[in-house]
Amino acid sequence: MRTTLTRTLRRTVTVAGTTLAAVLAIALPASAHTSIVLDETDVVPWLAPLSVDGNDPLSYYGTLPQAGAIRSYQFDSPGTMPLSFALLLPDQAPENTLPATQLPRILIVAPDGHVTVVSPTIREVVPIPEIGQQYLRVSKYDGPSIAGRYSVIVTGLAGARFNISTGHHGVSFHGIERGSVATTQQIIDWYSTAP
Numbered sequence: 068m069r070t071t072l073t074r075t076l077r078r079t080v081t082v083a084g085t086t087l088a089a090v091l092a093i094a095l096p097a098s099a100h101t102s103i104v105l106d107e108t109d110v111v112p113w114l115a116p117l118s119v120d121g122n123d124p125l126s127y128y129g130t131l132p133q134a135g136a137i138r139s140y141q142f143d144s145p146g147t148m149p150l151s152f153a154l155l156l157p158d159q160a161p162e163n164t165l166p167a168t169q170l171p172r173i174l175i176v177a178p179d180g181h182v183t184v185v186s187p188t189i190r191e192v193v194p195i196p197e198i199g200q201q202y203l204r205v206s207k208y209d210g211p212s213i214a215g216r217y218s219v220i221v222t223g224l225a226g227a228r229f230n231i232s233t234g235h236h237g238v239s240f241h242g243i244e245r246g247s248v249a250t251t252q253q254i255i256d257w258y259s260t261a262p
Contacts, residue, residue, distance in 0.1 A: 100232055101240045102249040104257065105129035105138040105221075109246075112176075112218035116246025118142035121150070121217060123241055124234035128249065128257045131171060131227050138229075139220045140246070146214030148235055150175070152185060153208075155230040157258055158192060158201040162227050170205055171223035173231065178215025183208070200258055202230070226262030 105127055109115035118125055121142035129138035144150070154173055156162040162170075173185040187205035194201045221229060 100126040120241040169225040176218040
């Protein structure tokens with residue numbers, strides 16, 4: 068009897084765990100995007116993750132542990148499609164309590180050296196009910212691209228978690244250099260760990 072109970076319990080836990088993992092894999096924010104985690108080593112753009120094709124739909128997750136911290140990455144653009152960026156933050160403290168002046172900003176450095184600063188100007192709620200998460204979209208940018216390597220730098224005047232979603236739906240993932248694709252657990256841990 069004990070063996071049967073143990074076997075039944077194991078099966079139930081296995082089925083529940085597999086189901087939960089499948090739901091999370093499908094339902095993560097920007098689920099059509101491939102997830103990349105930026106960490107404390109991703110400060111200098113030319114040493115940080117490099118997207119092989121800037122049109123790829125990617126979500127970069129990072130944490131600024133304190134005011135003035137920096138996270139960065141690079142991408143190569145063929146110059147064939149416009150740039151598209153959205154900056155999202157977890158809709159929880161401390162991020163949702165910060166004034167716009169302290170929220171993260173994106174600096175986009177084009178191959179020709181032109182710098183575009185994307186500042187927080189909106190607060191749109193983006194619920195993800197499938198996994199019980201909610202985000203705030205605080206800025207977005209769409210603009211022309213030129214061929215070459217871009218650097219993206221994120222900084223702010225307070226500690227904050229951030230997600231930058233880039234690229235275009237329907238484009239295949241071409242790969243990442245100097246980095247790796249994030250696991251579902253890494254994204255869950257990022258969401259649940261305040262700076």
